[in-house]
Amino acid sequence: MPDRIYQCLIVDDEPPAREVLRRYIEQMPQLAIAGEASNAVQAMVTLQQQPIDLLFLDIHMPKLSGIDLIKSYRVQPKIILTTAYEQYALQAFDLEVTDYLLKPIAFERFVKAVMKALPDGQASAPVAEKTAIEPPFLYLRSDRKMVKVYLDKIYYIESLKDYVRVRTQDGDIISKHSMAALEAILPQQQFVRVHRSFIAAIDKVQSFTPDKLTLPPGEIPIGKLYRLQVLKLLK
Secondary structure (H helix, E strand, C coil), X not given: CCCCCEEEXXXXXXXXXXXXXXXXXXXXXXXXXXXXXXXXXXXXXXXHHCCCCEEEECCCCCCCCHHHHHHCCCCCCEEEEEECCCCCHHHHHHCCCCEEEECCCCHHHHHHHHHHHCCCCCCCCCCCXXXXXXXXXXXXXXXXXXXXXXXXXXXXXXXXXXXXXXXXXXXXXXXXXXXXXXHHHCCCCCEEEEECCEEEEHHHCCEECCCEEEECCEEEECCCCCHHHHHHHHC
16 A cells, blocks of 8 residues: 555546546555546635645636636645647646646556656556556446447547437447537547537548548538538548
8 A cells, every 4th residue: 555645636527537537546546536526616615625635637617727727726736637638738837737638548648647746656556557558438428327438439429419429339329418528528639520410530531522421330421610621631
C-alpha cells in the first residue's frame, strides 16, 4: 500500500467522460475519488468543503469554464486538464497545470499524467497494468447499463432526436446522448461531423461524393453546412 492516498475530484459535464476517469482512478492504488462534479460551480463547493490533492478538470462546461475555475483560486490542488480541444494547451500551461490530456484518454497516458502530479516516490504501478494497452474507448448508457465502445470499431453515429445510434463492428448501440456532447468527446483526428444527424469515422469511409459517404454499413448524407470541411478533410 502507498504511504499516502491522494484525494481526487473529477469535474466534467459528460457522464461517460467521468466514468472513464473513475475507472482509471480506481486502478491507481495511491488515488481515491473524493467527489465528482458536472460543472465548475459544483466543483467550487467541493473545493471549499474538503481537501483535494488532484483535480481532473474539463475545459468546456456550462456556467463556468475549467480555465475560469483555475483562475478563481490562488491555492490550488494539482490540476490535470481533460479536454477534446487542443487549442487551449498553451493557455493551460501558462496557468501551471500539471498535464493536458486529450480525449479519448488512453490509460497509459493517464498514468503518465498522474506520475507527474504526485511527489517523487509516491507514484506506484497501477493495479491492472493490462489496461495500459487497451485501445481508446468510451462508455455509453444503453439498456440500463454502461456499455464499453471501442472507438476503432465505430463506423458512424446517427442522431435519433434525444438519442443516438452508434453503428459499430459489433452491432448498434442506442444511447441517450446529444450529438454535440459526443462530438466534443470524440477525437477530431478520428471523427468528423458530416451532417446535422451524422458523425463519421474518417478511416471507415470507403468512398464519397459531394453529397454522401459510403461506409461498410451503408451510405450517409453530407450536409450542405459541413460539405466544404468534410471534402477538404477527405481529399
